[in-house]
Amino acid sequence: MKIVHLSFSDLSGGASIAAYRVHSALLNAGIKSELWVMKKFSKDNSVIDLSSNSDFYLLIIKTYIYLVRKLLTKSNLISLNYFNSNILERINRSDADIINLHWVHNEMISLEQINKINKPIVWTLHDAWIFSGASHYEELHISFIHKLLNRWVSKRKVRYLTQKNITFICNSAWTLRKIIESGQFSDAEKTVIHYPFDTSVWRPNELDIKIPSLNIRPQEKVILFGAIDSTRDKRKGFHLLLESLCLLGNYYKRSDLKILIFGADRMQSKSIDMPFDMHFLGYITDPKMLSKLYTIADMMVVPSLFEALGQTAIEAQLCGTPVVAFSDTGVSDIVQHKKTGFLSDDLSSEGLLEGMRFILERNKEFFRESARENAVRKFSADVIRNEYLKVYKNKLNKSK
Secondary structure, eight states: OOOEESSSSSSSSSSHHHHHHHHHHTTTOOOOEEEEEBBSSSSSTEEEEEEGHHHHHHHHHHHHHHHHHHHHHHOSOBOOOOOSSSSHHHHSOOOOOOEEEEOOOOSSSSSHHTOOOOOOOOEESSSSSSSSTBSSSSSSSOHHHHHHHHHHHHHHHHHHTTSOOOOEEEEHHHHHHHHHHHHTTTTOEEEOOOOOOOOSSSSSSOOSSOOOGOOOTTTEEEEEEEEETTOOOOOOHHHHHHHHHHOOOOTTTTGGGEEEESSSSSOSSSSSOOOOOEEEEHHHHHHHHHHHHHHHHHHEOOSSSSSSSSHHHHHHHTTTEEEESSSSEEEEEEEOTTTTTTEEOHHHHHHHHHHHHHTSOOHHHHHHHHHHHHHHHHHHHHHHOOOOHHHHHHHHHHHH
16 A cells, blocks of 8 residues: 655645654555655655746745735635646556645645546645635634635535545544534545654653753743744734733742743734743754753643644643643643643633643642653554554545
């Protein structure tokens, strides 16, 4: 059995990293797997760069999408999957047994071309795009033009995808619930499979956790927050984190807490008089450094308003660090409430405050062992790989 994964990139963005993790988990067990991308960042020979003949085409498409975003919508991220690319013929001529689609946007392939793929298709959903029109996540306040665009893209999905017999792999129970509630693809096979993690890499780093540049004093507790574009993407909830930290200042002195933030090198918003010292660490991609940060932290806060799963939350839990997040997100698949962290039903800064106080009032050791054990049981590469293989084998049997 050979699997070909399609993803716009291999290591740029959470969905791309997740696709690479799925591909690597299969490859490490001797399964034939290739990851086809339009933008390659790794040096992995099993990742196939398709961009060589498409650079000029991609430049035109990127310009077009940028203009659509700026002129017609206020959204940072929309995808049309309207324009054909040169990838379809290569897919159909390949020796792949299964095509596993991932984040295939930026006009990597059109909806019409997906309809013409002549091999069994499995589609791993990394966000809400498949059931949200042109948007990748639900947006509360969108323009009339944006609504029309969502409606148009949804109609194209119905036209090209509903009769295609696609098996959807939802990355969380939240994603599965959302696609069911949307009423779209009601006849399609759907299942939940999380992302795979190398638990030998993501683990507590107890032997060498000092970072002298941070000057963390013995009595200080550390609150960690981080994501790609962590302070700019409003969906990530940084504004709620700031509000909750201001409220937390009513209960703790400045010398009690230190706030560490990765995924940004500065505050994007206007200057705010924060009650605690904040350190912006920039973009960090080294797993060893991230594991060290998770181990140092007394908690990881994931205040995302919309989150299909939350890979930083999984990484933190694997390192034995409790996580504070909102319950109505994919993070609820990761955290066991009051056992490995805190899940707030209140989507507000007050809800985050309650969670942070709950963690701070307890020693981190209260959560460490349970957090690690729960995460290994749910997200280890061996477990997730076997779940993917079951889906692939079932798909091939039904396709005969």
